[in-house]
Amino acid sequence: MSDTVTNILLVGVGGQGILLASEILSEAFMQAGFDVKKSEIHGMSQRGGSVVSHVRYGKEVHSPIVPEGEGDILFGFEIMETYRSLPLLKNGASVVANDLCIQPPSVLLGQETYPTDLPEKIAALFPKFLLVDGQGLAAEAGNVRAANTVLLGAVSKRLDIADECWIKALEKMVPRKALEVNLKAFQLGRSL
Amino acid sequence: MTERMLLLGNEAMAHGLVEAGCSVVASYPGTPASEILSGVAQWQARYRLPMHVEWAVNEKVALEIAYAASQAGLRAATAMKQVGLNVASDPFMSAAYLGVKGGFLVISADDPGPHSSQTEQDSRLMAMSAKVPVLDPDSPEQALELVKTGFELSEAFQVPVMLRPTTRVCHANQDILPGPVAPSERKALFEKNPARWAATPNFRHRLHLELEEKLARIAAWEPTAPRLFNPAATAPRAIVAAGVAAAHAREVLRDLGLQDTLPLWQVVQPYPLHSGFITDILEKYDDILVLEETAGIMELQLADRYRVKGKCSGFVPVVGELSSEKIAGIIAAFAGIPAEEPPVPPAGGGRRPTLCPGCPHRASFYAIKRAAPKGIYPSDIGCYTLGTNLGGVDTVLCMGAAVSQAAGFYQAYRLGGEVPDIVATIGDSTFFHAGIPPLIDAVVQDARFVLVILDNATTAMTGNQPTPALGWGAGGVPTATVDMEGIVKACGVKFCKTGRPGDLPAFTSLVKEAVAFARTEGLAVVIARQPCVVDRTFKGERPPRRKVGISNDCNSCRYCVDQFECPALVYDEERKRVVIDTLICTDCGVCIDVCPRMAIEEVGQ
Numbered sequence: 010m011s012d013t014v015t016n017i018l019l020v021g022v023g024g025q026g027i028l029l030a031s032e033i034l035s036e037a038f039m040q041a042g043f044d045v046k047k048s049e050i051h052g053m054s055q056r057g058g059s060v061v062s063h064v065r066y067g068k069e070v071h072s073p074i075v076p077e078g079e080g081d082i083l084f085g086f087e088i089m090e091t092y093r094s095l096p097l098l099k100n101g102a103s104v105v106a107n108d109l110c111i112q113p114p115s116v117l118l119g120q121e122t123y124p125t126d127l128p129e130k131i132a133a134l135f136p137k138f139l140l141v142d143g144q145g146l147a148a149e150a151g152n153v154r155a156a157n158t159v160l161l162g163a164v165s166k167r168l169d170i171a172d173e174c175w176i177k178a179l180e181k182m183v184p185r186k187a188l189e190v191n192l193k194a195f196q197l198g199r200s201l
Numbered sequence: 202m203t204e205r206m207l208l209l210g211n212e213a214m215a216h217g218l219v220e221a222g223c224s225v226v227a228s229y230p231g232t233p234a235s236e237i238l239s240g241v242a243q244w245q246a247r248y249r250l251p252m253h254v255e256w257a258v259n260e261k262v263a264l265e266i267a268y269a270a271s272q273a274g275l276r277a278a279t280a281m282k283q284v285g286l287n288v289a290s291d292p293f294m295s296a297a298y299l300g301v302k303g304g305f306l307v308i309s310a311d312d313p314g315p316h317s318s319q320t321e322q323d324s325r326l327m328a329m330s331a332k333v334p335v336l337d338p339d340s341p342e343q344a345l346e347l348v349k350t351g352f353e354l355s356e357a358f359q360v361p362v363m364l365r366p367t368t369r370v371c372h373a374n375q376d377i378l379p380g381p382v383a384p385s386e387r388k389a390l391f392e393k394n395p396a397r398w399a400a401t402p403n404f405r406h407r408l409h410l411e412l413e414e415k416l417a418r419i420a421a422w423e424p425t426a427p428r429l430f431n432p433a434a435t436a437p438r439a440i441v442a443a444g445v446a447a448a449h450a451r452e453v454l455r456d457l458g459l460q461d462t463l464p465l466w467q468v469v470q471p472y473p474l475h476s477g478f479i480t481d482i483l484e485k486y487d488d489i490l491v492l493e494e495t496a497g498i499m500e501l502q503l504a505d506r507y508r509v510k511g512k513c514s515g516f517v518p519v520v521g522e523l524s525s526e527k528i529a530g531i532i533a534a535f536a537g538i539p540a541e542e543p544p545v546p547p548a549g550g551g552r553r554p555t556l557c558p559g560c561p562h563r564a565s566f567y568a569i570k571r572a573a574p575k576g577i578y579p580s581d582i583g584c585y586t587l588g589t590n591l592g593g594v595d596t597v598l599c600m601g602a603a604v605s606q607a608a609g610f611y612q613a614y615r616l617g618g619e620v621p622d623i624v625a626t627i628g629d630s631t632f633f634h635a636g637i638p639p640l641i642d643a644v645v646q647d648a649r650f651v652l653v654i655l656d657n658a659t660t661a662m663t664g665n666q667p668t669p670a671l672g673w674g675a676g677g678v679p680t681a682t683v684d685m686e687g688i689v690k691a692c693g694v695k696f697c698k699t700g701r702p703g704d705l706p707a708f709t710s711l712v713k714e715a716v717a718f719a720r721t722e723g724l725a726v727v728i729a730r731q732p733c734v735v736d737r738t739f740k741g742e743r744p745p746r747r748k749v750g751i752s753n754d755c756n757s758c759r760y761c762v763d764q765f766e767c768p769a770l771v772y773d774e775e776r777k778r779v780v781i782d783t784l785i786c787t788d789c790g791v792c793i794d795v796c797p798r799m800a801i802e803e804v805g806q
Contacts, residue, residue, distance in 0.1 A: 022552065023554060032374070035374055036207055039205065039376045045207065045374070046340070046373055046374070046375050047373060047374040048373040049372060050316045050317065051232055051233060051235075051317070051664070056554040056555060056557060056587060057554050057555040057768060058553060058554035058555075059551065071340075071448045071449070071452040072445070072448045072449045072451075072525050073340070073369055073373035073374075073375075073445070073448070074369065074449075076524070076526045076529065078526070078541075090552070112771060113551075113552040113553070114552075114553060114555050114766065114768070115553075117762055117766070117768070117770070117771060117772060118762065118766070119762075119772065122774070
């Protein structure tokens with residue numbers, strides 16, 4: 010096992026299920042035998058504000074936070090939040106983002122407009138960018154609410170973790186009645 | 202318990218408490234400390250431990266309940282956020298003099314940033330002020346260990362001990378192998394000793410002397426002595442770090458290639474700082490960098506600060522969290538090597554938090570603004586602080602202050618003769634926590650205003666903990682209840698009526714009635730009762746669902762979007778009209794009564 014620590018950032022809007030997704034990721038890394046640390050902010054930001062979760066794994070991880078400019082993979086649940094978080098990444102990092110726009114209050118109130126060219130801008134800065142139709146594939150898997158799991162599948166493909174660790178993590182973290190749909194959604198994402 | 206588990210820092214500390222045989226734990230929720238008590242309740246149930254675990258009405262009560270158990274010889278703990286310790290500071294300071302019998306741990310979680318708090322205050326400074334030793338963990342795993350060390354320290358010196366985690370410990374997850382758990386064998390036995398437990402000022406003088414002697418011995422206690430991370434490093438300068446800053450520093454040293462040259466001392470007991478350590482490092486090193494959050498507590502204890510760089514010296518920023526990239530810059534500057542350029546901050550506007558779609562508070566604020574459009578709106582601590590977005594919150598000071606501030610505004614304006622409408626808002630949990638004494642005061646002083654108690658049947662912001670009115674406590678166990686209306690009336694309030702904010706026309710009339718009463722008669726209380734939309738613990742009946750649609754009468758005036766600010770009401774720029782985001786709409790139907798053109802209407806399921 011090398012000394013390198015892999016840094017993953019999960020970003021989106023409070024209420025999107027980011028905490029659960031970061032727990033599943035961490036669980037999979039633990040299953041694979043790595044030292045894992047994860048950190049995020051609870052409380053007020055969970056009420057529709059920007060949310061960032063940091064997940065780090067490797068042989069030995071000290072700090073629970075990804076230093077700015079050190080992110081290896083950005084897992085975006087929403088396009089604007091994905092764009093906003095790009096300075097957290099190192100050059101050449103992978104970006105996997107859900108093709109979803111959630112208008113912030115300033116846009117709803119007409120004070121600002123939601124930019125429409127963000128996917129192109131992200132792709133220009135980070136060639137390893139994958140835009141995922143999370144809702145569409147989740148619907149294909151059987152439930153539009155499994156979009157996060159589709160994304161998780163796509164992220165998993167960019168990490169060197171064995172299949173069975175992912176399956177074990179999903180089995181542990183996802184409620185039994187939703188497991189089948191989520192496993193299907195995960196595989197759809199993993200095939201992207 | 203033999204398998205590694207991914208534990209939240211708060212759950213890890215909770216496990217430390219049950220490993221240590223702690224019998225009584227009391228807490229009041231507050232970010233980032235809330236999951237400590239729910240964690241304890243979870244472990245208590247899993248291991249079937251005979252414990253008393255409670256959500257107390259406030260932090261002062263929580264600390265006193267746990268302290269009494271310690272006086273009776275049991276191990277006990279209380280957990281709170283840093284501003285909760287302000288509320289509990291009276292018994293905290295006094296208990297330091299009296300000392301303890303069973304081990305007594307006060308967990309006070311700080312929030313450098315701040316991310317979800319009124320202040321960035323350093324609980325370690327409170328410990329110093331109280332003369333209580335404090336332990337400062339760098340990770341969930343170390344926090345678990347220090348819970349156990351804290352009990353040993355507490356019993357070795359018969360003194361309360363503070364454990365001070367920060368947000369990055371409380372809300373970090375780590376894979377941990379927890380230790381074995383066994384139920385405590387101790388039985389409560391309170392040994393009467395009035396000279397100690399009921400000490401008068403004469404005895405307090407002696408107790409203070411004893412406390413100073415204890416502190417001197419604690420400053421030489423081996424188990425909490427500073428540890429050198431890299432013994433091979435021998436540079437003439439060194440870093441002294443505590444808490445998460447120490448974890449960041451270890452990684453920065455590795456990244457900068459300084460691991461083998463620049464000594465890093467980690468302090469787990471920042472107060473009292475070990476006296477031998479202070480002498481040693483001041484003798485040994487030409488230059489010392491101190492990294493800690495959020496105040497310069499260790500730095501203050503270094504007698505000769507001529508060669509010390511830290512918060513007090515201005516070398517380390519005193520405001521904001523010490524992120525790892527900040528620490529990288531500070532260590533590079535200290536070591537005299539070029540620092541990397543800090544990354545460019547993210548561009549574009551922020552995304553501020555907002556009340557959830559379907560939140561009953563939104564309807565309450567809308568009604569208050571209709572009933573008293575030119576009013577002053579004192580408010581309080583909770584989700585409803587987000588009523589600022591709706592223009593329904595003018596002040597937020599601290600727990601319970603909405604009531605006293607409303608009274609204060611009334612008295613201040615009364616002196617000038619003309620009193621505006623004053624409508625204060627406070628949550629149900631906050632009302633029980635600190636709203637009752639100021640309500641009594643307002644009645645006695647004849648302060649005339651409207652108090653709207655936003656009763657959503659939960660402590661929502663911190664993760665839906667129970668309130669005293671609900672009949673269940675930590676871990677879901679049944680409890681007795683108190684009656685909110687009964688308390689309000691017993692305080693002497695003559696107008697106390699309850700309504701459901703989701704029934705907007707009736708609720709607006711009720712608030713108008715209360716405003717009229719306050720103008721002429723006296724203090725009026727309105728209880729706005731409707732369950733929190735995201736509370737999965739709510740067992741009662743929810744209000745009827747009313748699915749809404751937008752008719753062709755919508756003339757795009759944007760009134761609903763601007764004045765009601767529900768995230769599910771979206772203005773579609775292309776179609777130039779308002780649409781409903783059905784993925785997040787909760788079918789509360791309140792916006793039907795908001796549209797001035799009646800273009801929002803109920804539609805079939």
